[in-house]
Amino acid sequence: MYLDAEKKQEIFGKYGKSNSDTGSAESQIALFSYRIAHLTEHVKANRKDHTTERALVMLVGKRRSLLNYLKRKDIERYRAIVKALGLRK
Numbered sequence: 001m002y003l004d005a006e007k008k009q010e011i012f013g014k015y016g017k018s019n020s021d022t023g024s025a026e027s028q029i030a031l032f033s034y035r036i037a038h039l040t041e042h043v044k045a046n047r048k049d050h051t052t053e054r055a056l057v058m059l060v061g062k063r064r065s066l067l068n069y070l071k072r073k074d075i076e077r078y079r080a081i082v083k084a085l086g087l088r089k
């Protein structure tokens with residue numbers, strides 16, 4: 001599987017406060033970004049897979065809402081995560 005427990009721990013450790021910090025907005029945004037990148041490659045290779053395309057759009061929406069929340073609550077944390085992940089906007 002492309003996303004196992006070790007990879008999740010690595011993402012949470014890098015972007016969250018610790019390896020077990022699964023609830024912070026930064027760690028969730030980083031995990032969503034990793035999943036979005038994987039699904040984007042899948043959709044490019046499998047153009048007719050509409051179910052995965054729908055899941056990808058829903059995941060992008062979840063990430064966007066988390067980014068909007070973080071922007072409202074703490075603009076510095078928002079700017080830091082956008083810069084760290086290389087996201088537009």
